[in-house]
Amino acid sequence: MMNNELDLSLGSEVIYQEQPHTVKAYLSLTTFILVNKITGIETTADLHAISGIQLPAPSTTLVDQGTIKLSDEAWREAERRAALIRPLADMSIVPVAIANEIAAQLDLSQRTIYVLIQRFRQSGGLLTSIAPNVSSGGRGKSRLLPLVEQIITMTIHEMYLSKQKHTAENVAHEIRRRCIRAKLNPPSFNTIRDRICALSTRDSIKRREGSKSSAARQLTAIEGNFPEVNAPLDMVQIDHTPVDLIIVDEINRRPIGRPYLTVSIDIFSRCITGFCLTLEAPSAVSVGLCLVHSVIDKSSYLTQLGIAGEWPIWGKPLIMHVDNGAEFHSEALRRGCAQHGIELRYRPPGAPQYGGIIERLIGTLMQHVHTIPGTTFSNIVQRGNYDSDGKAILTLSELEKWLTLVIIGHYHNRIHGTLHEPPIERYKTGLLNTKGLKPMIQNKKGFLVDFLPIVKRSIQRHGFMIDHINYYSNALQPWIAERNQGEKFIIRRDPRDISRIYVLPPDQNEYIEVPYRALSYPAVTLWEHKQSLRYLKEHGASKFDEDAIFKTIESLRKITDNAAASSRAARRKKARTEHITQRVASDERHALLFANETTEPEPISKIKPFENIEEW
Numbered sequence: 001m002m003n004n005e006l007d008l009s010l011g012s013e014v015i016y017q018e019q020p021h022t023v024k025a026y027l028s029l030t031t032f033i034l035v036n037k038i039t040g041i042e043t044t045a046d047l048h049a050i051s052g053i054q055l056p057a058p059s060t061t062l063v064d065q066g067t068i069k070l071s072d073e074a075w076r077e078a079e080r081r082a083a084l085i086r087p088l089a090d091m092s093i094v095p096v097a098i099a100n101e102i103a104a105q106l107d108l109s110q111r112t113i114y115v116l117i118q119r120f121r122q123s124g125g126l127l128t129s130i131a132p133n134v135s136s137g138g139r140g141k142s143r144l145l146p147l148v149e150q151i152i153t154m155t156i157h158e159m160y161l162s163k164q165k166h167t168a169e170n171v172a173h174e175i176r177r178r179c180i181r182a183k184l185n186p187p188s189f190n191t192i193r194d195r196i197c198a199l200s201t202r203d204s205i206k207r208r209e210g211s212k213s214s215a216a217r218q219l220t221a222i223e224g225n226f227p228e229v230n231a232p233l234d235m236v237q238i239d240h241t242p243v244d245l246i247i248v249d250e251i252n253r254r255p256i257g258r259p260y261l262t263v264s265i266d267i268f269s270r271c272i273t274g275f276c277l278t279l280e281a282p283s284a285v286s287v288g289l290c291l292v293h294s295v296i297d298k299s300s301y302l303t304q305l306g307i308a309g310e311w312p313i314w315g316k317p318l319i320m321h322v323d324n325g326a327e328f329h330s331e332a333l334r335r336g337c338a339q340h341g342i343e344l345r346y347r348p349p350g351a352p353q354y355g356g357i358i359e360r361l362i363g364t365l366m367q368h369v370h371t372i373p374g375t376t377f378s379n380i381v382q383r384g385n386y387d388s389d390g391k392a393i394l395t396l397s398e399l400e401k402w403l404t405l406v407i408i409g410h411y412h413n414r415i416h417g418t419l420h421e422p423p424i425e426r427y428k429t430g431l432l433n434t435k436g437l438k439p440m441i442q443n444k445k446g447f448l449v450d451f452l453p454i455v456k457r458s459i460q461r462h463g464f465m466i467d468h469i470n471y472y473s474n475a476l477q478p479w480i481a482e483r484n485q486g487e488k489f490i491i492r493r494d495p496r497d498i499s500r501i502y503v504l505p506p507d508q509n510e511y512i513e514v515p516y517r518a519l520s521y522p523a524v525t526l527w528e529h530k531q532s533l534r535y536l537k538e539h540g541a542s543k544f545d546e547d548a549i550f551k552t553i554e555s556l557r558k559i560t561d562n563a564a565a566s567s568r569a570a571r572r573k574k575a576r577t578e579h580i581t582q583r584v585a586s587d588e589r590h591a592l593l594f595a596n597e598t599t600e601p602e603p604i605s606k607i608k609p610f611e612n613i614e615e616w
Contacts, residue, residue: 005124005439006052008032015051016043026432029312048299052442070131073198078131079338081106081116085130086341088113089120124439125341144187151178152187152195160196161207168196229267231434232427235319235345236273237358238264238290240282244366246374246392247399255389258376259396261403262290265361266313267321269427270416272361272407273313274298277400280527284330285495288451291320295441302408305401309408313427315438319343321358332492336450368406449502449511452492459483463517464491464503467529468544470517471501479505495526521550528553 008014012023014034021034021043030047070078084102088094099113106113116130123129144152155175159166166174172192179186205213229235240262246255260282263275274294276286293301298311320342322328328346337344370377374392377383394402412424419426431437441447457464459479463472479489490504492511499521502511532552536544 006050006442007124007439008047008050008437010436013037016045016049021045026437029428029431029437030310047297070128074132075335075338076198078127081130082120082127082341085113085116085120086125088117089125127338127341144191145184147182148179148184148187151175151182151184152192156192156195156199161199161204163208163210165208168193171196232266232268232271232430233273233315233317233438235267235321236264236294236317237267237321238262238287239323239358239362240286240325241362241366243277243399244369244376244378245372245394245399246376246388247394247396248374248392250395250397253393253395255374255392259399260286261362261365262286263358263362263365264290264294264320265358266317266427267357268430270357270361270419270423271313271412271427273317275403275407277396277403279396280496282325282327283495284327284333284451284453287322287327287333288336288448291451292444292448295447296444297440302404305404307401307404307408309405311404311408311412312424314440316340316342316441319345321345321347323347330453332451332454339450340447364411365403365406368410372402449492452494452502455491455493456488457491458486458488463514464489464501466491466493466501468533468549469498469529469546471503471514472517473512473514475512476503476514493526497523498526498529499523518546521546522554524550524553528556531556 006014008023010023010025014021014023016034020037022037023032024035024042025033027033027044032045032047032050033042034045034050035042084105088098088102094114094117096110099110103110103113108116119129120126152175155171155178159171159174160168169189172189175192176186240260242258243261245258247257247259248254249256256279259277259279261275261277262282264273265271266273274290274292274296276290276293278286278289280286295314295316297314302309302311318341320337322344324346327333328344334344366378369375372394374388374394375386376388377386413422415421416423416426455466457466459476460483461480462470463476463480464470487506489506492502492504500513500515503514504511529549532549533544535552535556536548541548
C-alpha cells in the first residue's frame, strides 16, 4: 500500500538531493534542518526540495483502498477499531499491558493489535487499513441465499424493530419457521444474533422504545458551548454563503449575478484553510473542492494567481464541523472523510452557538466585499439606491484572486481581537510547539476523487450508460467478457465535466478513467445535460437519444451566446460553462485544480485599501 502523505514530523525519514535524510528541526513551516543518514552532515532544506521515502512514481492510476466496497457492518467495525488503534499508532512504543487492554475491548488477540497498529501506520492512518478481513463466503459475499437474506431482514424489521419488543430468540424462531415453510435451510441462531447486534443502537432504541422515550434521550448529547481546541487543524468549520457582490462575465464584462463561497476555518488559530468560489449552488462537490483546497500545499496555486506571499496551511483536519445541510450528508463526503481519518461532526439542531466562528468569519469577509464596486451589501436597507449591477467590475477569476489577497495579505496578518495576535502567527506557533507539521497530500486528484458523487452500474457490451450517455474504454474489455455475472461497478463522476467517469471494477482497487464512447462529443456539465433533457421532454420527446441530447446542448449554447449581450441570466449560464467551452485539449479539462504549471494572471482592477473592518 503506497502512502499518499509526506511525513514531516521530527525524526521522520525524507529524501533530499536523492539521499535519505532525517528531519531534525523546523526553522519555519517551509524550511527544515535535515541530517544526512549516510554522512551525518546537517543541512538546511526548503520544503519543495524534499520528497517522501516512498514517493510513488508519476501515474494516472487512481487507487481505491476499500472506501466504498466495505459493507456497512464492516465499516462500523473499522470505525470502532480506529477510535482505539489511532492513539496507539501515535505512541513510539506500545506497552503490552495497553495492547492487552485494547485486545480485550476489540475481542482480538494481542498479536492482532500490534498487526493493526503496523498497518495503520504504514497506510498513513487510512481507516480501511484496519477494517475486518472480508469473509470467504462466495468471494466476499454472504453464504446465505438471497431469499434467506430477505426473510432475515424482513423479520427483524417486523418483529425486533417494533414497539412489541420481541426478543432475539423469538425473532430467530420466526425466521426458522418462515425458512422451513419456504423449503429453505434456516440460518443458525448465532447468525441472527450477529445481525441484530449489528443494528444501529440509536435506530433500535427509537423503534423499540419510541423517539421521545427516556432511553432515546440518553443517546442525545447535552447542548453546550463549542468544545475547546488545543492545536492547529484539530478542528475546522466549513460553511457556504452567497457573496454580497455582483460579478461580470469574462467576455462582455456585463453583470451575471452573485457567486457562492464555500470557506473553511481552523478553530484554533482562526486561519482560513481554504475556499471554493463558484457560480453553482452549494453541493457536496463544492464541499469536496473546498476540502481539497484546504489540505494541499498552496504554493503552486499562489504562483498561478501571480501572488507573492505565503499561505503555509496544509494537511487533513482531525474533525470537520458542519451544519445539517443536505450537501454535508452525502455518502461520498461521509465515506471520503472516514477514509482519510477526518471525523465529520454535525452542528446540534437549535444550537447556533456551535456555528458562531464560521458565521462570524463569513461576516468579516463580506465586510471586506462591501468595499468593492458592485456590492449588494447585507440587505436592501443598506443597499438603498446603490446600483450594484451598474457598478460591478470584477469577474469570477478576479474575485478569486482578490479574496486570496484579502486572506493572506490582510486577514492572516492583522492582530485578531480575540486572540490578541495575528492568526498566521498563532497557527505557526501552535503547530511548531505541539504536534509538528501535518503530512502533506501529494496526489490531489486522487484525494478529490474520494469525494466525488457515486453511482453504481452493471457493465454492458457497449460499456456503461449513465443518464442516456455512453462511456467506453478498451480497458473495460476484460469485464465486458464477464458481464453476465451482473456485478455492479462503482462509478464516480465530476458534475463540472461529465465527459469522463472514474470506474472501480469489482475486486479491484484501481480506478479506470473512461471517456465518452463517441469522442467527438463536447465536454459538458451535469447542469447542461439536465437542462437538455428537460428541454427535450418539454418538446414532446418520449425517448432520449444521445445525439439529440448533445445537439440540444449545442443549440442551447448558441441561444445563450446570442442572448448574452442583453440578458443577465444568459450571461450567467454562459459563465457556468466557460471552464469547459474554452478548453481545447481533453487533457486540459482537469488543469484548473491539478496543474502545477504557472500561468500569467490577467490584470485585476485596483480596489481601495481596507479600513475599519469590524473584527470578530
